[in-house]
Amino acid sequence: MDITVVGEGAVSAAPDVLRLYAGVEARRPSAAEAFTAARAAAARLAGALREEGVADEDVRTVELSLGPEYEAYPKVSAYRAAQGVEVVVRDLARADRVIDTIAGVGEEARLNGVAFELSDPAAALREARERAFRDAAAKAAQYAGLAGRPLGRVVSVTEDVRGGPQPLAVTATMAESKASLAPGRQTVAVTVQVGYDFA
Template sequence: MIRMSRAVAVAALVTMGMFGGTAFADSDPGPDPGPGPALGFGFPKWLLDESQSKITVVGTGSQSAVPDVMRLDAGVEVRRPTAGAAFADARTAAAKLTQALLAAGIQAKDLRTNDLSLGPEYSTYPTVSDYRAAQGVEAVVRDIASADKVIDAVAAVGEEARLNGISFEVSNNRGVLRAARDAAFRDAAARAVQYARLAGRELGPVLTISEEETSSPPIRFAAAAPVDSTSISPGQQALSVQVRVVYELF
């Protein structure tokens, strides 16, 4: 007479065969294994692992746009025999620089102090040769067509003026990012279809989506001297998006 435990074991083996396992109808199931950890019939743990019916892919999309804003990193720097003289003259030169930028069309709200320093300079340590004082300012140029005018205004401040660099950015990037997301999702879907086909499976619905923006850093150029009126060009800036998509597999 066949015990109930043997019938249950055979049914479990047949079920395993439906999932791709191999069932041996004439094999001896051996002693009753008792209740399994999850289903109660000793099923292999991998049958219960949800990751076996999912696929995770990462898609990348990129979209380029012409920057419409320039950020100018400028400042002043002086060296004097005493710390007080250096600091006072640097402050005076910084005020002159601010007035020059305002006269060139930069709005006060688009000016920001980004550096203020004072320290000794050594000929042979610990002998102090002079004191160096500096003050920096970041100016947002919203009309790139006036970029050369702004740069020339900084250079005209005098020998204390410093041009440390410029960068470009897209002020309103929502439309650009939307297009990048579309491209990223299409890329993820294409990858998922390919992997499902290679695995001999069918792609199911989307289970989860998560996004990580990977925008390119602002394009930055060094500038140390006045430039020709036609030398400032924003070029193009690429904004990238990565999307992680989890699909069900059948």
């Protein structure tokens, strides 16, 4: 005879890394003009981020698009070109300066959102696992006591982990006020299903 119980454990920690989703966008009468303008703005953005101290390996292209915009199909009113990047900010005290740098690129600049995360979630995950397993063990011991039988060895363990970066839209008001972004806290949660023998 055996028993299977579910244990839960959660740990809250302050994120220390910011992923900023930004980019540039240009609308021009022709596709070539739009693409050229977007590429030029993207080059200015890359240079500005480099001058701000953002390492090249912390900037990743995540979007490259070019297409028509219609006044009334099939009449084309303009062409839109965009290039998006993901910028990793490893010092949250510099986040506002990086945002200001992006906004300073010009009218082509776009801010699309942010996500906070833990640079090393391993410690929080270990603690969450310990809490979940202790919770499962306590439940199993209680059931064994209620059944009047000693609790045996663990025969199975299945884990489910939850938690991760939470996206947050960056509004124009946040960028213009230069208010510090609030990373809050991130919860890493573990649910573990543990099977025990009844001795």
